[in-house]
Amino acid sequence: MEKHLQQFEFSVYDDITGLNDADAWLLNEAREVTQHAYAPYSHFQVGAVMRLVNGEIIAGSNQENASFPIGLCAERVALAAAASVYPEVAIETIAISYHNVNGESGHPISPCGICRQSLAETENRQQEPIRLILGGLSGKVFIIERANDLLPLGFSGSELSI
Numbered sequence: 001m002e003k004h005l006q007q008f009e010f011s012v013y014d015d016i017t018g019l020n021d022a023d024a025w026l027l028n029e030a031r032e033v034t035q036h037a038y039a040p041y042s043h044f045q046v047g048a049v050m051r052l053v054n055g056e057i058i059a060g061s062n063q064e065n066a067s068f069p070i071g072l073c074a075e076r077v078a079l080a081a082a083a084s085v086y087p088e089v090a091i092e093t094i095a096i097s098y099h100n101v102n103g104e105s106g107h108p109i110s111p112c113g114i115c116r117q118s119l120a121e122t123e124n125r126q127q128e129p130i131r132l133i134l135g136g137l138s139g140k141v142f143i144i145e146r147a148n149d150l151l152p153l154g155f156s157g158s159e160l161s162i
């Protein structure tokens with residue numbers, strides 16, 4: 001028996017002012033896009049804005065439903081939009097922010113498990129890393145260099161090949 005250790009490194013900034021201009025702009029867009037969320041049930045509004053390698057910007061926000069399980073997270077709305085409009089163009093960076101209407105919004109949140117799986121698939125498909133910028137409406141900002149870092153030992157399509 002062997003023990004294996006898997007860990008990853010990410011950057012932590014005190015606030016948005018530590019980011020370069022392009023990253024700060026993208027995070028500010030994600031903060032704005034939280035206002036487009038349809039979240040009448042959770043009152044937790046999430047914005048995800050991505051920059052593609054061709055410079056195009058694609059946004060998504062969470063879209064809830066009275067039938068709760070069919071609600072969509074902001075990340076997967078944005079991923080589906082990008083893949084539909086620019087199917088051949090890789091995603092370079094995605095900024096994710098949120099507005100917790102009934103609580104505080106001053107620390108980063110990290111994508112849910114289903115979104116991690118979707119992000120990992122997209123990254124595997126495009127064979128280029130997807131950077132993640134995670135931040136609330138204020139406060140610390142995390143930068144993660146590749147989506148697969150968030151899904152250690154993840155399941156991927158390579159397992160399905162014969």
Ligand code: THU
Pocket residue numbers: 039042044045046061062063064071072073074075110111112115
């Ligand atoms: N949500 C997202 O949009 N992204 C995440 O990464 C976490 C959660 C949404 C789903 C739901 O509409 C609300 O936030 C509360 O869970």
